[in-house]
Amino acid sequence: xxxxxxxxxxxxxxxxxxxxxxxxxxxxxxxxxxxxxxxxxxxxxxxxxxxxxxxxxxxxxxxxxxxxxxxxxxxxxxxxxxxxxxxxxx
Numbered sequence: 015x016x017x018x019x020x021x022x023x024x025x026x027x028x029x030x031x032x033x034x035x036x037x038x039x040x041x042x043x044x045x046x047x048x049x050x051x052x053x054x055x056x057x058x059x060x061x062x063x064x065x066x067x068x069x070x071x072x073x074x075x076x077x078x079x080x081x082x083x084x085x086x087x088x089x090x091x092x093x094x095x096x097x098x099x100x101x102x103x104x
Contacts, residue, residue, distance in 0.1 A: 033069035034062070
């Protein structure tokens with residue numbers, strides 16, 4: 015519904031983004047467990063508040079990634095969608 019008038023709405027409201035999608039947050043293995051991830055998440059939180067972003071989506075978190083799932087649980091994040099990958103020999 016961009017044309018004919020939706021394009022104006024897109025252009026004028028692009029400055030008012032209030033949600034974002036976190037595609038990838040990673041810390042190198044040798045630096046895990048020493049608090050760098052906490053500092054990274056804290057900075058992300060402070061920056062998002064300053065910009066007026068109050069909703070985030072953490073996408074593509076593998077179901078066996080316990081550290082990330084524990085973090086999302088502590089943040090009271092809701093699981094709204096699950097993707098599964100299956101492997102089969104051809």
